[in-house]
Amino acid sequence: MKETHTMKKLFQSGTPLAACLAVSALALSACGAGGDDPVNGEDEGGEATSTGENSDANISIGMFAVPANLDFTTTGGAAVFEALLYNVYEGLVQLDAEGEIQPLLAESWEISDDGQEFTFQLQEGVTFHDGTEFDADIVKFSLERLDEWSANTPEALAAIDSVEIVDDYEVTVALSEPDYNALFWLAGPLGAMFSPDSVDDLATDANGTGPFEFVTYENAVRMEFARNDDYWGDPAGVAGVELVYYEDASAAANAIRTGGVDAILRSEAFDQFESFEAEEEIEVRVGSSQGVVVMSMNPDHEALAQDEVREALHRAIDKESVMAAATAGYGEILGGPSVPTDPYYIDFTGTYDYDPDAAQDLLDSADVDDLSLTFNVPNRAYAEASAQVIQDNLSEIGVDVTLQTQEFPAVWVEENMVNQDFDLTIINHVEPRNMNNYAFPEYYWGYDSEEARDLFAEAAAATDDDEYASSMEELTELLVEDTPGVWLYNPPNVGLATEGVSGLPLNDLGVGIDLSDVTVSE
Structure with a gap:
């Protein structure tokens, strides 16, 4: 995209962060204090560089919007699903870093000519964290349960008319009328898959198929994940993640400066960005947001x-x-x-x-x-x-x-x-x-x-x-x-990271904040 190339030139020429932030949200890319050096362990093409990753590391990340509980089927606000989706819970499809729809628990799909039937081929060998097998029955249960949701606009998928099981790993979702956005909504919280035995405890526990297992949540203080060693896909890059919640942007900024956290996502310390730019130990990344x-x-x-x-x-x-x-x-x-x-x-x-x-x-x-x-x-x-x-x-x-x-x-x-x-x-x-x-x-x-x-x-x-x-x-x-x-x-999406941390999402897609690619160098 032309605007992205413009931003890269600004970054590579040493343009101050303030100038980068002034560019249109369409042009937001990576800016930092490192001149021509790669940002957060990535080369200029955005590919991960070899940093001697420590797979046993744990990372602490500062956040701001606080989940009231863990149940995004009955609790409004994005804070719940942005923490849990793609990390603990997964759906049939997901949004990649550029916002494009990609396979996840569905390895492929076909759409009928009239746009009203989606036939999904499911991944095999996937289990929930409690050992429950993921199959077509789970898809049917999860999508039919949208009628019970009371938050996060389940009406967006009201066109789903039926969910028919073809076999254990094939399912057809039929719509009552065409919906151009159906796959897009399935890539968000409405598409999350749930184990039937877990839905009574959604507010206090989270049991998904994702790369991290939920450990604990201390309300408005911290949420903890541990790597799912039985994950069906590529394993998470760190052993554990701690999300630390801050009411005050300055408190979070002080925490990253003093080692209280390793990174901050969606930073709101706008008045301190220029000073962060001058600190070699902390890198600044600027991306787009849906906000x-x-x-x-x-x-x-x-x-x-x-x-x-x-x-x-x-x-x-x-x-x-x-x-x-x-x-x-x-x-x-x-x-x-x-x-x-x-x-x-x-x-x-x-x-x-x-x-x-x-x-x-x-x-x-x-x-x-x-x-x-x-x-x-x-x-x-x-x-x-x-x-x-x-x-x-x-x-x-x-x-x-x-x-x-x-x-x-x-x-x-x-x-x-x-x-x-x-x-x-x-x-x-x-x-x-x-x-x-x-x-x-x-x-x-x-x-x-x-x-x-x-x-x-x-x-x-x-x-x-x-x-x-x-x-x-x-x-x-x-x-x-x-x-x-x-x-x-x-607002722009601004992330802060200490030296050695890479793989943090650049753009805020408004769905789950995928932390599975985060790594910490030795």
Whole structure:
């Protein structure tokens, strides 16, 4: 991709990290303090280099979004499945480092001419960590159980009509109607395979087929994995992984500097990136993310149900100031609900320019004054910083905003995603193509448009990439026009690693964070 080559030139020429971060998310690649030297044990082509790997090593990785428990079938938020998927749990297919669909527990598949039947040939000799054999019965059980999910939008695979066992290692999944994204959704948490004997304990234990076995989770503190020595595929590169959870980006940054952790994923210490660039012992990697930081407006509120009011709030917000406060200016300003890596991305940043006078005129036209709103804010640094700027912006047009800080994920998820009890709220949606959640009126932001649902159905029925992208572009235009939310920015994915650590994922795909390729040199 041309943009990637541009980024490599920036890196190889010694361009400072800040300059790399300023490049479009489409161009995000590897940047570090090492000049022309390979980054994190990779050569310039991205291939692993020989580093005398220590297969008995354990690695400690700093994280931020905290899982409320281990059950992503009933618990919303990406923190649960991003830790467990591809590491402990696996599905029939997976997304590779470039976001392409690849075989996993299905070694191959065929799609019928009408796009409504997927026949999977399954890997043989695969067992769950408790010894349960993986076969076609497991696939049928896991996919039929989607009806029992209450989180992470199982509606995305509502087109599954039946799962028929052909033989022990062949299964046919039939759809009630074509769905262009069916394989894509199967590569995420909805496609995870479960042992029937384990589903009663999903909140407290994790039993999968993956390269790591779950060991323990101390809520909001740490999660531990151990290498699965009976894994059916290539063994994990380290003996154990410890995920350490931090509320504060600075605390995590101090931890990697003092040896408390070996790496940090999705670092939020934006104000310290330039100093990290100067430290030879710590390498910095910059990749793309699926993240959309969005302020949602609840249409159940009488004023927010009005198009003019929602547009007024959108025009009243200075997104550049929001991003400056939240990420020190690193990221991509968004004008719509998709990100630059989406195949249907359109740049809508000029649609609702920051214009307090125009915002005030819109409120006057809607005959709205003395508007008071409660803003539910998760206790995450980026969200709190963003909300403070937004509160100030809205006060300039006479809108009184009360900030209500909530513990994330426990309180925020329950109050907003479950109870839908908010006027305004904000979150970084890190799951891939999360724009598709606007297809579901029951989703927490409450967007209900028959026209939008028709366009989603049209996109799902597409027969090629161009047809799919065309429908999704038209849909994106409709969403921007309806403005159910204020799409603020797309943050970069920045990872930090100490010397000798390699194989960390570069791009944040919004599904599982695959740690099986991580290695530590002797």
